[in-house]
Amino acid sequence: MFVGAARIGKAMRYELRCRECNKSWGNVPKSICEDCFSPLEVFYDYDSIRADFTREKIAQGPPNIWRYSALLPLPDHYQPTLPVGFTPLIKANGLASSIGAKKLYIKNDAVCLPTLSFKDRVVAVALANAKSFGFDTVSCSSTGNLANATAAQAARNGFKCWIFIPADLEPAKILGTQVFGAKLVRISGSYDQVNRLCSQIADEHLWGFVNVNLRPYYAEGSKTFGYEIAEQLGWRLPDNVVCPMAGGSLITKIKKAFQELIDLGVVEPKHVKFFGAQATGCSPISTAVKLGNADIDPQKPNTIARSLAIGNPADGHYAIKTITGSGGWSEDVSDPDIVDSIQLLAETEGIFTETAGGVTLGCARKLYKSDRILPDETTVLCITGNGLKTTDVLVDEYEQEQPIAPKLAEFERLLGEFELPVAVGA
Amino acid sequence: MTITVQIPSALRRHTGGAAKVNCSAANLNELFTDLGTKFPDLTAHLRDENGQIRRFLNVYVNEEDIRFLGGAGYTFKDGDEVLLVPSIAGGI
Numbered sequence: 001m002f003v004g005a006a007r008i009g010k011a012m013r014y015e016l017r018c019r020e021c022n023k024s025w026g027n028v029p030k031s032i033c034e035d036c037f038s039p040l041e042v043f044y045d046y047d048s049i050r051a052d053f054t055r056e057k058i059a060q061g062p063p064n065i066w067r068y069s070a071l072l073p074l075p076d077h078y079q080p081t082l083p084v085g086f087t088p089l090i091k092a093n094g095l096a097s098s099i100g101a102k103k104l105y106i107k108n109d110a111v112c113l114p115t116l117s118f119k120d121r122v123v124a125v126a127l128a129n130a131k132s133f134g135f136d137t138v139s140c141s142s143t144g145n146l147a148n149a150t151a152a153q154a155a156r157n158g159f160k161c162w163i164f165i166p167a168d169l170e171p172a173k174i175l176g177t178q179v180f181g182a183k184l185v186r187i188s189g190s191y192d193q194v195n196r197l198c199s200q201i202a203d204e205h206l207w208g209f210v211n212v213n214l215r216p217y218y219a220e221g222s223k224t225f226g227y228e229i230a231e232q233l234g235w236r237l238p239d240n241v242v243c244p245m246a247g248g249s250l251i252t253k254i255k256k257a258f259q260e261l262i263d264l265g266v267v268e269p270k271h272v273k274f275f276g277a278q279a280t281g282c283s284p285i286s287t288a289v290k291l292g293n294a295d296i297d298p299q300k301p302n303t304i305a306r307s308l309a310i311g312n313p314a315d316g317h318y319a320i321k322t323i324t325g326s327g328g329w330s331e332d333v334s335d336p337d338i339v340d341s342i343q344l345l346a347e348t349e350g351i352f353t354e355t356a357g358g359v360t361l362g363c364a365r366k367l368y369k370s371d372r373i374l375p376d377e378t379t380v381l382c383i384t385g386n387g388l389k390t391t392d393v394l395v396d397e398y399e400q401e402q403p404i405a406p407k408l409a410e411f412e413r414l415l416g417e418f419e420l421p422v423a424v425g426a
Numbered sequence: 427m428t429i430t431v432q433i434p435s436a437l438r439r440h441t442g443g444a445a446k447v448n449c450s451a452a453n454l455n456e457l458f459t460d461l462g463t464k465f466p467d468l469t470a471h472l473r474d475e476n477g478q479i480r481r482f483l484n485v486y487v488n489e490e491d492i493r494f495l496g497g498a499g500y501t502f503k504d505g506d507e508v509l510l511v512p513s514i515a516g517g518i
């Protein structure tokens with residue numbers, strides 16, 4: 001076990017180091033520095049990667065996240081088993097005109113494969129490492145999307161799978177985990193309590209917990225979201241990124257991705273502002289940003305945006321640094337505003353996002369309104385999950401249509417109720 | 427008053443392998459001092475250079491985050507069970 005994660009010695013391409021005390025830990029299934037308890041991060045030998053990470057070489061790769069394999073922590077000779085990622089980046093002109101924006105883009109991971117959220121990216125990288133570390137069982141604590149992604153990819157890759165969730169998750173996310181044959185454990189408690197329990201279980205059982213002991217590798221998968229944004233903008237960086245935040249990891253990894261592209265000469269250097277989005281009912285990071293605090297005070301979540309309902313975000317400190325260090329800002333929105341923004345995105349762009357996407361758009365609308373984001377700036381909204389998984393928040397929004405008989409006259413009568421009469425010959 | 431502290435595996439090399447330690451303390455500061463007296467190597471892992479509790483170390487009392495109970499101001503009760511857990515998370 002624990003051999004072969006990457007070449008060791010002179011040819012090592014990457015390794016884990018402590019983000020705070022910088023101690024090297026090699027490549028092991030471990031997420032915490034045992035000296036100072038700080039998180040471990042994947043560090044790369046960029047000089048050994050430079051020649052393999054050029055626009056030309058990337059263009060020759062497959063149309064999915066594996067085109068960026070040179071900058072992912074993958075075992076040597078790893079053969080991907082699923083085409084994950086490379087989701088559309090669309091210019092959102094209809095949405096832009098309705099919220100006072102001009103150069104607005106949607107990065108749409110509502111259609112990420114195989115389970116319709118950006119979590120497919122991180123799980124793909126985590127399971128590549130789970131296999132090389134020798135685990136036969138993979139697991140996670142989840143607010144739903146991670147559960148779906150882990151269960152599906154475990155099935156595809158022949159792992160046994162245990163998933164831990166808060167008992168009150170959306171039905172679609174529960175069913176979308178069970179269907180893959182995973183063993184589901186419902187916990188009577190919040191995600192933070194599930195998470196705490198999982199850290200205790202991971203301490204006792206030799207399982208590959210994608211977001212505990214495999215977390216440094218897993219989190220690197222998020223960088224592909226950033227690489228794709230840059231590549232799909234024609235190898236340019238945007239002016240602004242608006243990103244939903246739960247644990248706070250994604251926003252830091254998009255920044256890391258952009259910085260790597262700059263350092264390796266793949267894009268021109270550019271200062272990008274990062275804007276974080278949270279639900280008001282669970283806003284420890286945005287509260288800290290607004291108060292000018294470097295650390296978060298934990299909260300007890302109470303929001304319909306359950307995929308963002310993490311009251312004690314592990315990467316909160318780094319998310320705050322990413323936002324404030326870039327000159328960005330963080331906003332939060334109410335539950336009714338989340339629903340309204342889900343509907344607005346659907347009606348203007350044909351994209352059906354989950355509650356987290358409603359949070360992102362809701363916050364973006366506030367940021368435009370307060371001039372923190374200006375209309376002419378190139379701005380990317382990160383849509384990370386699919387609305388089909390959180391339909392429960394919309395059920396009271398629409399009246400159920402009355403059925404009509406299958407007769408043309410019935411339809412004409414119905415149409416008449418919707419159309420104003422037009423005078424003949426007018 | 428006796429408090430039980432569960433030691434995560436990462437720190438058990440400093441407690442002679444003990445997973446549970448009984449301590450006597452009125453509050454968190456006293457608890458960490460008592461742990462440091464029992465296991466001198468442990469202190470540097472619990473507190474930073476300035477003596478502050480390490481940023482990424484979470485403390486739970488009877489499975490509740492101590493920050494919801496008043497943090498350093500919380501007064502332990504006899505039989506309290508304390509968990510030391512590193513920050514970890516999923517989510518976005």
